[in-house]
Amino acid sequence: MGANYYQEAKPLLVAVDCIIFGFAGDQLRLLLFRRKVEPHQNEWSLIGSFVQEEENVLAAANRVLEESTGLRNIFLQELGCYGIAERDPGARVISIAHFALMRIEEPSEQLADRYQAHWFDTDQIPNLILDHREMVMHALEKLRRKARYQPIGFELLPEKFTIPQLRSLYEAIYQKELDRRNFRKKILSMDILEKLEEKDKTASKKGAFLYRFNLEKYQELVAKGFNFEL
Amino acid sequence: MGANYYQEAKPLLVAVDCIIFGFAGDQLRLLLFRRKVEPHQNEWSLIGSFVQEEENVLAAANRVLEESTGLRNIFLQELGCYGIAERDPGARVISIAHFALMRIEEPSEQLADRYQAHWFDTDQIPNLILDHREMVMHALEKLRRKARYQPIGFELLPEKFTIPQLRSLYEAIYQKELDRRNFRKKILSMDILEKLEEKDKTASKKGAFLYRFNLEKYQELVAKGFNFEL
DNA sequence: GATTATAAGCGTAATTTTTACGCTTATTTT
DNA sequence: AAAATAAGCGTAAAAATTACGCTTATAATC
Numbered sequence: 228m229g230a231n232y233y234q235e236a237k238p239l240l241v242a243v244d245c246i247i248f249g250f251a252g253d254q255l256r257l258l259l260f261r262r263k264v265e266p267h268q269n270e271w272s273l274i275g276s277f278v279q280e281e282e283n284v285l286a287a288a289n290r291v292l293e294e295s296t297g298l299r300n301i302f303l304q305e306l307g308c309y310g311i312a313e314r315d316p317g318a319r320v321i322s323i324a325h326f327a328l329m330r331i332e333e334p335s336e337q338l339a340d341r342y343q344a345h346w347f348d349t350d351q352i353p354n355l356i357l358d359h360r361e362m363v364m365h366a367l368e369k370l371r372r373k374a375r376y377q378p379i380g381f382e383l384l385p386e387k388f389t390i391p392q393l394r395s396l397y398e399a400i401y402q403k404e405l406d407r408r409n410f411r412k413k414i415l416s417m418d419i420l421e422k423l424e425e426k427d428k429t430a431s432k433k434g435a436f437l438y439r440f441n442l443e444k445y446q447e448l449v450a451k452g453f454n455f456e457l
Numbered sequence: 458m459g460a461n462y463y464q465e466a467k468p469l470l471v472a473v474d475c476i477i478f479g480f481a482g483d484q485l486r487l488l489l490f491r492r493k494v495e496p497h498q499n500e501w502s503l504i505g506s507f508v509q510e511e512e513n514v515l516a517a518a519n520r521v522l523e524e525s526t527g528l529r530n531i532f533l534q535e536l537g538c539y540g541i542a543e544r545d546p547g548a549r550v551i552s553i554a555h556f557a558l559m560r561i562e563e564p565s566e567q568l569a570d571r572y573q574a575h576w577f578d579t580d581q582i583p584n585l586i587l588d589h590r591e592m593v594m595h596a597l598e599k600l601r602r603k604a605r606y607q608p609i610g611f612e613l614l615p616e617k618f619t620i621p622q623l624r625s626l627y628e629a630i631y632q633k634e635l636d637r638r639n640f641r642k643k644i645l646s647m648d649i650l651e652k653l654e655e656k657d658k659t660a661s662k663k664g665a666f667l668y669r670f671n672l673e674k675y676q677e678l679v680a681k682g683f684n685f686e687l
Numbered sequence: 688g689a690t691t692a693t694a695a696g697c698g699t700a701a702t703t704t705t706t707a708c709g710c711t712t713a714t715t716t717t
Numbered sequence: 718a719a720a721a722t723a724a725g726c727g728t729a730a731a732a733a734t735t736a737c738g739c740t741t742a743t744a745a746t747c
Contacts (some may be wrong), residue, residue, distance in 0.1 A: 231546050232494040232495075233470065233548040233550075236468050236470050236472075236507035237507075237509065237510045238468035238470050238471070239468050239469065239470075239471045239508065239510070240463065240466050240468050240469075241469045241471065241540075241551060246524060257635070264462040265462070277466035277467075278540070278551075279467065280467045280469070280542075280549060280713075281542050281549075283540055283541050283542050283666065284538055284540025284541075284551060285540060301627055305537055305538060306551045307535055307537070307538075308514055308537075308538055310508070310514025310515060311513050311514075312510075312511050312512060312513050313545060315461070317463050317732075318463040319510060319511075320463075320700085321471060321553075321740075323540065325540045355618060368585075387656070389695090390695085390696090391689080391694080402543075406509075406736075406737085407694085407695080407696085408697080408736090408737080409735065409736080409737095411695090411696070411697090412697090412698095413708080413734090415716095428743085428744095429696045430694085431693070431695065431742095431743085431744095432693060432694070432695090432742075432743040432744045432745080433693075433695050433696085433741070433742045433743050433744090434694095434742075434743070435692060435694080435695060435696085436695090436696090448484065448715080458693080514719045525704070529732085535704095605721080605723085619724090620724085621724075622727090636706075636707075636708085637724080637725085638726080638727085639705075639706065639707080639708095639726080640706090640723070641724090641726090642726090642727095643705090649728080658714085660723085661713095661714085661722070661724065662713075662714040662715045662716080662721085662722055662723065662724090663713045663714050663715090663722075663723055663724050663727085664713075664714075664723095664724080665724060666724090666725090
């Protein structure tokens with residue numbers, strides 16, 4: 228110890244990996260990529276990168292997201308550290324896994340072509356390299372837990388959405404049916420949705436009113452002690 | 458990329474830091490240490506260490522705990538990665554913070570002498586080095602959130618405890634008073650405590666029966682869909 | 688052009704959970 | 718023996734959750 232404190236320690240490679248979730252067709256989906264390098268070249272993998280010398284870890288995850296989807300400012304949060312010494316046969320690498328939530332919109336096919344990426348159903352995930360399956364499973368657990376107490380579900384929906392769409396999302400997350408009428412009652416009673424004049428008519432004959440999540444209102448309520456729970 | 462994939466990346470120092478909580482005198486407490494090295498020698502700090510080349514990250518945290526308290530097998534869980542590039546003026550170090558829960562028992566004074574450690578009230582935490590205060594605040598939040606849905610509080614109590622003791626712990630964690638009668642009703646209704654014959658008479662004239670957390674019973678109930686919530 | 692089918696949307700009753708709080712009990716202190 | 722204290726038990730009121738019937742708007746079908 229002492230003067231040599233920092234010199235005596237052995238540095239390790241530090242990576243970030245991103246578990247990217249989306250929602251489409253009433254299903255929760257995961258974005259996976261073909262690995263470009265050996266070992267395991269061409270196998271399905273989470274997208275990741277090494278953390279650069281002067282780069283914040285979270286910034287590295289954001290960079291990876293932008294490089295792999297073209298999107299900035301999407302929901303991104305740390306999942307945890309994967310630090311088993313032998314987890315990567317290529318070298319001693321610890322990975323800080325992050326999970327991201329994005330709206331799947333038009334560029335979906337472009338994504339696939341440009342980045343060799345593909346959306347998988349979360350209950351049909353192919354074999355993944357290293358400990359990536361474990362990361363995905365943990366991310367799913369975390370998403371399920373977190374979605375209940377924080378309004379993060381909206382990150383997966385378009386800005387304007389219907390109550391039935393929102394319910395369908397929660398049914399996908401929780402993997403269980405929710406009563407239409409009670410769900411609507413509960414979410415509306417929170418008073419964090421803004422009702423719009425427009426209706427979405429793509430999903431039903433009658434059509435359903437579009438709503439928007441009101442972040443300011445939500446934060447105001449939270450400041451007064453409100454707890455989101457769905 | 459390609460063959461040089463791993464070679465091109467720049468390795469970083471990886472540390473673990475431990476936020477160690479205890480409970481004594483109806484107060485939640487935090488174990489802090491005098492830092493042994495420069496910079497910030499002698500200032501209050503979390504206990505930590507660099508992750509060794511062939512060591513799992515979690516194992517490093519466990520090693521630190523054992524070296525600093527003499528205790529093995531205490532509750533330990535990852536808190537998160539602290540990865541701001543400039544967080545440590547001594548070098549580029551990322552730290553994986555962990556939080557630990559321990560029973561404060563006899564060796565408390567020994568700890569202080571042997572390891573230059575001291576238990577602080579969680580609402581009277583002194584200035585800490587680097588981003589350690591931030592880590593502690595996050596750990597407190599996580600503890601408060603997690604204690605509500607997982608029976609981790611028992612890790613902070615002696616094996617045998619009374620209902621009023623348990624309530625006092627939760628009052629300390631949540632920083633609010635809980636109704637004696639409703640608290641008892643709720644925790645007993647879960648059917649995860651085993652009532653003992655003995656009474657503890659140190660805290661009241663009448664004395665209170667001792668209980669023990671029944672882990673097997675708890676796990677059995679969880680398997681059947683039970684959700685702990687306090 | 689009327690009828691049917693479908694999902695949206697509104698309401699109400701039953702049930703369960705939470706909250707508030709009174710009363711008794713065992714023991715120590717006065 | 719009386720008073721004081723915290724443990725422990727019970728019950729009623731209030732709030733939240735659950736179950737589910739009915740109406741409505743629209744597109745598809747007859």
